[in-house]
Amino acid sequence: MLLGVISLLLSQTARFISEICVPSSLFTSRFYICSESDYQDLLRNTDANQTALDKNMFGGQRLHVCGEGHEPFVSYEGLEQLHRFLFILGITHVLYSFVTVVLSMIKIYSWRKWETLAGPIAAEELKARRTKVMRRQSTFVFNNASHPWSKNKILIWMLCFLRQFKGSIIRSDYLALRLGFVTYHKLPHSYDFHKYMVRSMEDYYNGTIGISWPLWAYVIVCVLINVHAAQAARRAAPTVLLPRLASRRAMASTKAPGEKHHSIDTQLHQLVPGKVSEDDKLIEYDALLIDRFLNILQDLHGPSLREFVQECYEVSADYEGKGDTTKLGELSAKLMGLAPVDAILVASSILHMLNLANLSEEVQITHRCRNSKLKKGGFADEGSATTESDIEETLKRLVSEVGKSLEEVFEALKNQIDPHLCLCLFYIF
Numbered sequence: 001m002l003l004g005v006i007s008l009l010l011s012q013t014a015r016f017i018s019e020i021c022v023p024s025s026l027f028t029s030r031f032y033i034c035s036e037s038d039y040q041d042l043l044r045n046t047d048a049n050q051t052a053l054d055k056n057m058f059g060g061q062r063l064h065v066c067g068e069g070h071e072p073f074v075s076y077e078g079l080e081q082l083h084r085f086l087f088i089l090g091i092t093h094v095l096y097s098f099v100t101v102v103l104s105m106i107k108i109y110s111w112r113k114w115e116t117l118a119g120p121i122a123a124e125e126l127k128a129r130r131t132k133v134m135r136r137q138s139t140f141v142f143n144n145a146s147h148p149w150s151k152n153k154i155l156i157w158m159l160c161f162l163r164q165f166k167g168s169i170i171r172s173d174y175l176a177l178r179l180g181f182v183t184y185h186k187l188p189h190s191y192d193f194h195k196y197m198v199r200s201m202e203d204y205y206n207g208t209i210g211i212s213w214p215l216w217a218y219v220i221v222c223v224l225i226n227v228h229a230a231q232a233a234r235r236a237a238p239t240v241l242l243p244r245l246a247s248r249r250a251m252a253s254t255k256a257p258g259e260k261h262h263s264i265d266t267q268l269h270q271l272v273p274g275k276v277s278e279d280d281k282l283i284e285y286d287a288l289l290i291d292r293f294l295n296i297l298q299d300l301h302g303p304s305l306r307e308f309v310q311e312c313y314e315v316s317a318d319y320e321g322k323g324d325t326t327k328l329g330e331l332s333a334k335l336m337g338l339a340p341v342d343a344i345l346v347a348s349s350i351l352h353m354l355n356l357a358n359l360s361e362e363v364q365i366t367h368r369c370r371n372s373k374l375k376k377g378g379f380a381d382e383g384s385a386t387t388e389s390d391i392e393e394t395l396k397r398l399v400s401e402v403g404k405s406l407e408e409v410f411e412a413l414k415n416q417i418d419p420h421l422c423l424c425l426f427y428i429f
Helices: 002-018 036-045 076-109 112-118 123-145 153-163 171-184 193-208 213-224 227-271 280-301 303-322 325-336 340-370 388-402 406-414 419-428
Strands: 021-023 070-072
Touching: 002 076, 076 193, 112 171, 112 193, 171 193, 280 303, 280 340, 303 325, 303 340, 325 340
Parallel strands: none
Antiparallel strands: 021 070
16 A cells, blocks of 8 residues: 555656756766666766657656756656556565465464374373473473584584574474463463464564565665665675574574573572582482473472472471471471361472482482492482481471371371372381
């Protein structure tokens, strides 16, 4: 519509614009739209007031002739060429916009099969699909952050540049992005993330497909400057910018898993006891195990329970690391303030997290012993690990705070939790 309005205004004001005469000295080679040699040839063969267009094109009107030493600001021929330029510009813009939208729709709708796999169909398949999504998130982290090239800045940029020509988005990237969006906005796992992406694409192109005023200003500047000398740079600009933008997008998806790993390590430094905080490799193993466990807990029982379990685990970690008995009382108060079922769930979750931390520590110790690298007084030895006696002592103190006998505790637990866990707790007591 904007092009049509401009074309209509030009057609109505063409005669008045062509009658504007300016001194010939104002025109220099800086404003030539062609090379200076071509322009000099044109001056030798034509007159400044002469036009190559047929006079019948202007309704038989007599062309205005400027006086000596003056030239038309814009000739009839220039206005006609401007009309043709607007027509070609409109067709090119519509064609490019159509091709852009079609290619985007083809790309986005090719992800529909991944959305079908990620969305749960029935309640019985919900847990399985959640587990599958989490596995894909782990695959996403593994594919982008576990390779040696992810540590080299030069090599990673080269690979990101080449990746855009093969497959910009793979299945693990899509499922990880979907899981992050659903988790952050607290949406159900049945949410149609693909439909949201289609709506986002429509809103995006609704604002970007069009000729904005800055673009028109750019066109006017190109007309006024020496476009013949600058056209090579303008033609090369899209060739340089588009691959760079695509490489930038690939770099963003590659750096995201590394940032996630860093956040996991930082979080775990606050959770685990201080006696193992100096061992970065051990922290990394603990982070992977505990983070996956907390993700499962949040997936099944919600983010509020995950935060409460994490807070209780911090208290228990402070008790183990510093031996502060007040932390044990604080933990007992937190558990006693819950409903019996929730208290048992939180206690069992903390027990599982302690076992995971202890397991990763024992694996690390075994690995060092096997390689004969364990030294007395090193980072972590068998005496510094969280043992079953620590857990036993913690549970005994919690039971003593409640003030119930072991038989009463067993009767309260056997009908609310798994029998095997109940027997294990009773055996510890």
